[in-house]
Amino acid sequence: MLQRVGIIGGGQLAWMMADAAAKLGIDLIVQTPEKTDPAVAIASETILAPIADAKATAQLAARSDVITFENEFVDLPALTRLAAQGVCFRPALTALEPLLDKYHQRSYLKQLGLPTPDFTAMTIAEVQTLAAPDYPLVLKTRRHGYDGQGTFIVKTAADLDSLVGRLADVPLILEEFVPFERELAVMAARSVDGTIVVYPVVETEQKNQVCHRVFAPAIVDEAVVNQVTTIAERLLTNLQVVGILGIELFLTQSGDVLVNEIAPRTHNSGHYTLDACDTSQFEQQLRAVCGLPLGSPALRCRGAVMVNLLGYETSYRDYQAQRDRLAAIPQAHVHWYGKMEARPGRKLGHVTVLLDDETLQDPSQLQERELAIAQHIESIWYGK
Numbered sequence: 001m002l003q004r005v006g007i008i009g010g011g012q013l014a015w016m017m018a019d020a021a022a023k024l025g026i027d028l029i030v031q032t033p034e035k036t037d038p039a040v041a042i043a044s045e046t047i048l049a050p051i052a053d054a055k056a057t058a059q060l061a062a063r064s065d066v067i068t069f070e071n072e073f074v075d076l077p078a079l080t081r082l083a084a085q086g087v088c089f090r091p092a093l094t095a096l097e098p099l100l101d102k103y104h105q106r107s108y109l110k111q112l113g114l115p116t117p118d119f120t121a122m123t124i125a126e127v128q129t130l131a132a133p134d135y136p137l138v139l140k141t142r143r144h145g146y147d148g149q150g151t152f153i154v155k156t157a158a159d160l161d162s163l164v165g166r167l168a169d170v171p172l173i174l175e176e177f178v179p180f181e182r183e184l185a186v187m188a189a190r191s192v193d194g195t196i197v198v199y200p201v202v203e204t205e206q207k208n209q210v211c212h213r214v215f216a217p218a219i220v221d222e223a224v225v226n227q228v229t230t231i232a233e234r235l236l237t238n239l240q241v242v243g244i245l246g247i248e249l250f251l252t253q254s255g256d257v258l259v260n261e262i263a264p265r266t267h268n269s270g271h272y273t274l275d276a277c278d279t280s281q282f283e284q285q286l287r288a289v290c291g292l293p294l295g296s297p298a299l300r301c302r303g304a305v306m307v308n309l310l311g312y313e314t315s316y317r318d319y320q321a322q323r324d325r326l327a328a329i330p331q332a333h334v335h336w337y338g339k340m341e342a343r344p345g346r347k348l349g350h351v352t353v354l355l356d357d358e359t360l361q362d363p364s365q366l367q368e369r370e371l372a373i374a375q376h377i378e379s380i381w382y383g384k
Contacts, residue, residue, distance in 0.1 A: 066089075069264065124164055
């Protein structure tokens with residue numbers, strides 16, 4: 001068993017590995033740019049350096065048995081040179097390579113025969129020359145987009161014009177706007193020996209392309225679950241991933257599933273697993289990269305609601321009063337990331353509420369209860 005895991009990235013995704021690492025007897029060594037980053041507080045050792053600093057990653061490798069990722073904002077060519085010197089990355093860099101650039105990612109999905117929205121690579125100038133754009137359009141930066149950054153829903157010519165200066169020199173992907181019925185997501189992991197486990201399919205709700213709510217499990221037909229599971233298994237197998245993937249999907253009004261984006265790591269849509277599943281996504285990632293048997297992804301409750309606690313002001317508060325009220329909700333689990341500064345849209349924590357009420361047998365009743373819980377959490381947090 002590998003016992004020293006290096007993590008490139010020190011945000012909340014690395015921070016949430018702490019309990020699993022302690023349980024499994026694993027030391028976490030983190031490469032992250034700021035001493036105030038969440039994972040610094042739980043790491044055995046910290047290398048303070050930018051994520052893409054390959055020299056710092058070489059130091060990380062010298063102290064670790066294996067290196068994994070909290071985010072994908074890396075210098076892949078530089079890491080490839082380290083891999084050639086024997087550094088062990090899991091997932092392997094060959095698995096990351098087709099996923100880091102959104103155009104390459106979509107092209108890879110198409111190559112595998114997996115369904116996606118229509119797409120093409122374009123510059124903002126080329127988009128402007130389209131004879132009759134079919135608004136709304138979706139524009140995404142090909143690299144470094146997350147939490148709504150780098151994704152633009154363009155509804156009018158005026159919207160497009162307003163982006164010209166901002167995106168003049170940025171490689172983009174233009175994709176069709178999908179009038180989806182719901183957004184879905186799934187976490188799936190693959191071990192060194194090729195074993196694959198797939199978590200329950202969940203429904204996500206986004207605002208301004210940022211995840212606000214997750215409902216587990218998604219109340220969808222078995223045929224939809226089977227489509228999602230097949231997509232996850234094909235991706236993990238073809239990429240030969242050792243680790244965990246987060247897969248975001250659209251469910252269309254005709255019942256078809258389209259792959260939206262893939263994250264080669266733990267993911268916000270899987271935070272509910274910390275409290276609701278036999279094995280959290282964070283423990284699963286560590287199990288996979290350390291060569292341990294994968295754990296059960298099964299839910300241990302009827303359902304779960306996860307709500308992100310997003311910043312809504314610029315402040316240096318700890319929001320303790322609101323956190324205390326949230327913790328008083330029955331079956332609530334509050335996870336506070338310990339960030340020093342709040343600003344609008346910043347992820348400061350999340351709350352998961354478990355549902356075990358045996359009277360909630362009807363799916364519509366469960367949905368109604370979950371929605372009421374999500375609204376109650378948000379009324380406490382946002383004060384409205």
